[in-house]
Amino acid sequence: MADTTGSAAEEAVGAKGVGMAGRDTPLIRQCWYVAAFADEVTRTPMRRTILERDIVLYRKEDGVAVALQNRCAHRSYPLHSGKLSGDRIVCGYHGFEYGPDGRCAHVPALGFAPPAIRVQAYPLVEDGPFVWIWMGDPDRPDETALVRQAWCAAPGWTHVKGYMHMQANYLGLHENLMDLSHFPFLHGAALGRADHAAAKPKVRVEGDVVHTSVMHRDVAVSPAFQAATGMTAPVDRESVQSVPSPAIHLGASITTDASDPPQRHVRHIVHVPTPESQTSTHYFWAIARHTAIDDPAIDAESKALGEKAFAEDKVALEAIEDVIARDRRSDFREKIIATDHGAIQVLRAFARMAAREHDDASRAP
Numbered sequence: 001m002a003d004t005t006g007s008a009a010e011e012a013v014g015a016k017g018v019g020m021a022g023r024d025t026p027l028i029r030q031c032w033y034v035a036a037f038a039d040e041v042t043r044t045p046m047r048r049t050i051l052e053r054d055i056v057l058y059r060k061e062d063g064v065a066v067a068l069q070n071r072c073a074h075r076s077y078p079l080h081s082g083k084l085s086g087d088r089i090v091c092g093y094h095g096f097e098y099g100p101d102g103r104c105a106h107v108p109a110l111g112f113a114p115p116a117i118r119v120q121a122y123p124l125v126e127d128g129p130f131v132w133i134w135m136g137d138p139d140r141p142d143e144t145a146l147v148r149q150a151w152c153a154a155p156g157w158t159h160v161k162g163y164m165h166m167q168a169n170y171l172g173l174h175e176n177l178m179d180l181s182h183f184p185f186l187h188g189a190a191l192g193r194a195d196h197a198a199a200k201p202k203v204r205v206e207g208d209v210v211h212t213s214v215m216h217r218d219v220a221v222s223p224a225f226q227a228a229t230g231m232t233a234p235v236d237r238e239s240v241q242s243v244p245s246p247a248i249h250l251g252a253s254i255t256t257d258a259s260d261p262p263q264r265h266v267r268h269i270v271h272v273p274t275p276e277s278q279t280s281t282h283y284f285w286a287i288a289r290h291t292a293i294d295d296p297a298i299d300a301e302s303k304a305l306g307e308k309a310f311a312e313d314k315v316a317l318e319a320i321e322d323v324i325a326r327d328r329r330s331d332f333r334e335k336i337i338a339t340d341h342g343a344i345q346v347l348r349a350f351a352r353m354a355a356r357e358h359d360d361a362s363r364a365p
């Protein structure tokens with residue numbers, strides 16, 4: 001009798017290749033990225049590298065946030081090492097002053113400001129805890145492309161948040177977040193059972209936006225979750241993911257219990273990977289809920305859960321980056337299985353975006 005097991009298994013396996021974003025794909029610039037949490041940006045200038053650009057962030061006297069190229073036009077001194085004077089930032093080397101629009105407003109040695117001296121100013125938008133920066137053409141920021149979070153402004157919601165620097169390419173984080181099958185192995189039983197790892201998410205692609213969903217039934221809930229929601233096991237939990245841009249990965253956990261009528265609880269889990277470079281990423285995250293919103297113990301539990309799980313992802317992604325740095329063979333292609341389908345659609349969408357940017361740049365006069 002012919003053994004077909006091998007061929008069936010082989011049919012289920014593919015490999016990464018043409019048409020998928022990889023670490024050689026240029027970073028996508030026509031996009032809003034989170035530059036910082038709102039409470040990080042103050043009257044003390046702060047430095048952050050975003051898409052390989054050195055940027056200084058500060059607030060004007062009226063509280064409006066400003067982002068400028070962190071490189072003085074005179075002799076490249078970092079502007080974040082200077083100081084603020086009103087709404088201007090004063091270079092710490094020879095005292096050139098720059099306004100929030102990036103124009104030089106004063107050169108002490110000349111007594112005036114030559115119009116040709118300026119640094120790039122980056123458009124910013126604040127939305128809830130996030131300060132978004134437009135890294136594309138500074139004269140054409142597309143606010144319609146900003147992915148606002150409804151819960152940020154909605155009454156009855158609260159959130160916890162966190163930040164990690166990852167020495168790893170941002171695409172790996174998107175792949176990780178699209179892949180719930182790693183939960184029981186990387187994160188242990190607290191986040192998922194082994195049989196959940198085999199569940200294939202439903203994947204839907206609308207233009208360049210990728211959505212996935214997977215339902216897990218009869219899930220145990222932690223005492224802290226019970227305290228926050230009043231729900232007791234067994235519950236059904238639907239995990240939905242949506243990736244509308246390289247800058248954000250929207251997750252939600254929708255829990256329904258067995259009471260009559262069933263209770264329903266939604267927790268938003270928002271991951272914000274901002275590429276620092278091709279090998280490093282700023283990882284901002286927020287977890288938002290609409291129950292027990294004034295309970296600091298639930299805040300602490302939610303934050304601890306996020307910090308633990310996302311730190312485990314960081315360790316894995318940095319280990320992968322290290323392997324890739326050590327083993328640079330050009331013919332290595334990662335294999336794909338059925339549970340990777342959502343992640344692959346994300347890589348395809350990012351490849352299309354990068355190709356469009358390249359085409360637009362080639363057509364520019």
Ligand code: FES
Nearest residue numbers: 072074075091094
């Ligand atoms: S380097 Fe900034 S004023 Fe000279």
Ligand SMILES: [Fe+2]
Nearest residue numbers: 176186309313
């Ligand atoms: Fe994870």
